[in-house]
Amino acid sequence: MKRTAPITLALLLSAALIAPAGAQELSGTLKKVKETGTFTVGYRESSIPFSYLDDKQQPIGYAMDLCMKIVDAVKAELKLPNLKVSLQPVTSSNRIPLLQNGTIDMECGSTTNSVKRQEQVWFGPTYFVINVTAAVKKNAGINALADLNGKTISTTSGTTSVPLIKSYEKTKSINVKEIYGKDHAESFLLLADDRAAAFIMDDILLAGQIANSKSPADYKILPESLRQEPYSMMIRKDDAQFKALVDKTVGGVMKSGEIDKLYAKWFMNPVPPKGLNMNFPMTPAIRDAFKNPNDKGVQ
Amino acid sequence: MKLSIFLEQLPDEGIAWWQNLASGLGWTLGTAFFAWIIAFTLGSIVGVVRTTDKRWLVRIGDAYVELFRNIPLIVQFFVWYFVVPNVVPAVKAWVIAADPTEFQFVTSIVCLGLFTSARIAEQVRSGIQSLSTGQRNAGYAIGLTQVQTYRYVLLPMAYRIIIPPMTSEVMNLIKNTSVAFSIGLVELFFRTREMAEMTFRYFEAFTAATLIYMVIAMSANRIMAIIERRVAVPGYITGGK
Numbered sequence: 168m169k170r171t172a173p174i175t176l177a178l179l180l181s182a183a184l185i186a187p188a189g190a191q192e193l194s195g196t197l198k199k200v201k202e203t204g205t206f207t208v209g210y211r212e213s214s215i216p217f218s219y220l221d222d223k224q225q226p227i228g229y230a231m232d233l234c235m236k237i238v239d240a241v242k243a244e245l246k247l248p249n250l251k252v253s254l255q256p257v258t259s260s261n262r263i264p265l266l267q268n269g270t271i272d273m274e275c276g277s278t279t280n281s282v283k284r285q286e287q288v289w290f291g292p293t294y295f296v297i298n299v300t301a302a303v304k305k306n307a308g309i310n311a312l313a314d315l316n317g318k319t320i321s322t323t324s325g326t327t328s329v330p331l332i333k334s335y336e337k338t339k340s341i342n343v344k345e346i347y348g349k350d351h352a353e354s355f356l357l358l359a360d361d362r363a364a365a366f367i368m369d370d371i372l373l374a375g376q377i378a379n380s381k382s383p384a385d386y387k388i389l390p391e392s393l394r395q396e397p398y399s400m401m402i403r404k405d406d407a408q409f410k411a412l413v414d415k416t417v418g419g420v421m422k423s424g425e426i427d428k429l430y431a432k433w434f435m436n437p438v439p440p441k442g443l444n445m446n447f448p449m450t451p452a453i454r455d456a457f458k459n460p461n462d463k464g465v466q
Numbered sequence: 467m468k469l470s471i472f473l474e475q476l477p478d479e480g481i482a483w484w485q486n487l488a489s490g491l492g493w494t495l496g497t498a499f500f501a502w503i504i505a506f507t508l509g510s511i512v513g514v515v516r517t518t519d520k521r522w523l524v525r526i527g528d529a530y531v532e533l534f535r536n537i538p539l540i541v542q543f544f545v546w547y548f549v550v551p552n553v554v555p556a557v558k559a560w561v562i563a564a565d566p567t568e569f570q571f572v573t574s575i576v577c578l579g580l581f582t583s584a585r586i587a588e589q590v591r592s593g594i595q596s597l598s599t600g601q602r603n604a605g606y607a608i609g610l611t612q613v614q615t616y617r618y619v620l621l622p623m624a625y626r627i628i629i630p631p632m633t634s635e636v637m638n639l640i641k642n643t644s645v646a647f648s649i650g651l652v653e654l655f656f657r658t659r660e661m662a663e664m665t666f667r668y669f670e671a672f673t674a675a676t677l678i679y680m681v682i683a684m685s686a687n688r689i690m691a692i693i694e695r696r697v698a699v700p701g702y703i704t705g706g707k
Contacts, residue, residue, distance in 0.1 A: 260659055264668055287666045319566050324650070325663045330477050346566040347650040356548065361562055 193245075195406035196272050201245050208234055209257040209271035213352045215375035215443070216433040217295070217398070218276040222440035226254055229433035233294055233417060234275035234400060240416040258350060259325035263287055266401055273413075274401040277372060279327045281396070282464040289406065290399040291413040292421065292460040296452035297369035298392035299331055302355075302377060305387050307364055312391050316341040321354040321363035323347065328367045331393045351376055358386075365389075369396065371434075371447055378443040395452060396465045418460040426457050471667045472674070483661050483671075490657030491678060497574045497653060498640045504579025505639065509586025514616060516587065517594045527587065534584035539577075539645050546577045547649040567652070574646040574653075582639050589631050593624035626697060633690035637683040644679075654678060 193201055200206045210226035211218040217230040242250045255271050262274050266288055279297075280290040301320070303309040309318075312335065322328045324347040336343060346363055348354030355376040358366040366373065370388055377386045400417075402409055420426050432438075434447045472484040516527035534542070547570070551558045561569050597620060605615030644655035658675040662668040 260663055263663075263666070283666075324656070324660065329660075330664065334477065344566055346570070347656075349648055349650075353548075360548075360552065360558075362551075362566065 194408050196403055196409040197241070197245065197412070199269065200241060200250070200272065201247070204247065205251045205253055206238060206241055206273075207253045207255050207271045208238065209255050209262060209265060209274040209276070211258075211276035212256050213350055214277040214372060215379060216438045216445055217371075226256075227439065228275075229429060230275040230277070230294065230398075230400065232429055232433075233420065234273060236420055237273065237291075237400070237413055237416050240412055244412060259323055260349075262401065266403060272402075277369065277398055278401050279369075279396040280399045280462060280464040281327060282466055284401075285404075285464050287404060288401045289404050289410055290401055290462045290464065291410075292417045292462055293397035293399050293456040294417065294426075295371065295398040296450065296456055297371050297396050297398060299328055299367065299394045299396060300370050300373070300392055301365040301367050301389045302358060302373040302386055303365045303389065304358070304361075304385055306385070309364060310389070312389060312393070313339060313341060315343050315365055317343070318364035319344045319346060319362070320365045320367050321346050321348055321357040322367045323351050323354045324349060326368070327396065328369075328393075332367050335393055355380070367393075371445070374445050374447055375443070378445060379441070394465065397456065397463065399462060414460070414462070421457045421460050468667065468670060471665055471670050474665070477664070483665070486661065487654065487657050487674060487678070490652060490654035491682075493571070493651060493653040494640070494643045494655075495682070497571065497578065497643045497646060497651070500575040501578035501582060501643070502636065502639055504575065505582035505586050505635070508579065508583035510590055512583065512587035513590025513594070514621070516591045517620075518612070527591075531584045531587050534581050535588070539581055539642060540648055542577050542581055543573070543645055543649050546573045566650075570646070570649055570651040573649060574643065574651050578639060578642055578646070581642070582635060585635055585638075586632065589628045589635070590624065593628040594620050596627055597623055623702070626694075626699065626702065629690065629694045629697075633687055633694075636686045636690060640683050640686055641679060 208226075208231075210228075210231060212220050212226075214228070214230075216228050218226060218228040221227045238250075238252055242248055255265070257265055257271060257274060257276070262271075262276070262278065263284070265271050266274055277295075277297075278284075278290075280293060284290075301309075301312060301315065309315060320332065320343050322332060322345060329345070329347075332343070332345065335341075346357060348357055351368060351372055354363075354366050354368065357363040359380060366376070368376075370392075373388050377383050377388070380386065400413065402413060420429070430449060430453075434445045434449075437444045472487075473482050475482055476486055512527045512530050515523045516531070518524065537545075551561045601619055601623070602615060605619040606612075610618065643653055646653050647656040647659065650656070654675060658671050662671040665671070
């Protein structure tokens with residue numbers, strides 16, 4: 168008995184080492200999900216077509232489709248086919264605190280992956296690349312960002328557009344007044360009501376708001392770009408186990424080419440609830456992100 | 467906890483975060499001050515109107531109070547900021563011509579002023595009605611008109627009675643200014659959120675805001691307590707010092 172003990176121990180140890188990933192000790196998000204039996208996805212209410220509510224008040228979108236693949240992977244990983252998936256609306260301002268305090272386990276919306284944010288949270292692979300620019304009314308005679316000098320612009324508080332427009336003002340020595348909406352629909356309303364001359368935001372979100380407006384033909388998006396930014400799903404920081412699962416799942420969708428179908432579904436075809444069509448062909452930057460899945464943040 | 471964050475500069479603006487919060491505090495106090503003037507004036511008028519013997523005036527006063535008291539404050543902010551300009555052409559013209567900050571400031575003052583006035587009106591009414599009818603009749607008996615009876619007999623007593631609930635209203639008003647962030651007014655709560663979002667120092671930013679709100683609300687409380695003591699009539703209110 169005494170002599171077999173070390174051998175048993177060694178056997179146990181080696182069994183632990185060669186055990187498949189599923190059997191390793193759970194940590195972070197996966198551990199929490201296993202213990203609570205619930206996985207909470209944070210979604211946005213009006214980030215069309217990434218994450219928004221349809222006519223049945225259900226969150227849908229490109230990011231939601233990708234995130235549901237991750238949810239499926241979590242179910243398979245934890246062997247919990249009946250895992251409860253709850254959906255929690257978040258805003259630009261509360262998405263990071265809610266992720267950090269555990270209210271949500273993953274945020275699926277239109278969140279810019281920046282180096283600064285990476286001090287607080289981690290990101291999955293980049294699934295979209297946008298340009299920050301301005302939507303204006305066609306009849307306003309604004310053809311470049313510099314034409315906004317002396318005008319009022321709207322933007323959504325809590326987004327990366329706010330510091331961008333401030334530094335643009337400084338480098339080009341122009342002066343604009345900013346007013347803030349609390350979400351994109353509100354910021355766009357300020358433009359639609361002529362209370363702001365331009366709405367500064369990510370080009371795809373502007374395209375979404377325009378497609379959704381009463382008269383889409385009245386608006387245009389300026390070709391200039393304040394900055395290119397990668398979008399990705401947010402997960403909690405220092406959670407390597409969950410991050411590996413997210414990277415593997417989303418990377419797999421990208422490598423297999425399934426992403427092309429998803430892209431076409433949400434950006435090149437009419438989307439519910441109103442049959443809006445973004446008509447937003449894949450840019451080279453997006454194509455590149457799909458070819459080489461990465462989570463590089465913008466400075 | 468990193469207190470030095472308050473001394474750090476904002477990107478591209480040449481001021482430190484504590485100065486940004488201080489400018490927010492200025493807007494908060496300014497909004498609360500002007501809104502209080504509206505609330506106290508309108509609230510007193512409506513409160514008095516609801517205790518007169520004119521039935522139709524009482525009805526109008528009741529309707530006013532129920533309208534502003536039954537709609538959530540944040541909804542009222544949205545109505546004033548987004549709906550009113552679109553249904554009243556004159557307001558719309560002014561909105562487009564005016565400085566956007568100015569419009570946010572005026573909207574906040576009007577919205578908070580009217581919201582709080584409904585609550586003040588309710589207190590003024592209850593203050594007057596808490597007096598025995600003999601007081602009113604005594605006023606009429608010595609030949610005072612209705613206006614004089616209110617001015618010299620009823621209101622001096624009613625206001626003294628309602629100072630404690632009115633103190634709560636002043637404190638509520640100061641705290642309610644934070645809802646103005648929803649229409650983009652750059653008051654203390656807006657600046658706090660901005661600081662938290664840009665520095666990711668949520669704990670520091672919101673702790674600072676908590677302390678600042680507590681200090682100003684408690685100052686208001688103390689000031690009202692001093693007023694209460696100054697105007698007290700010895701022996702008038704039971705338990706009064």
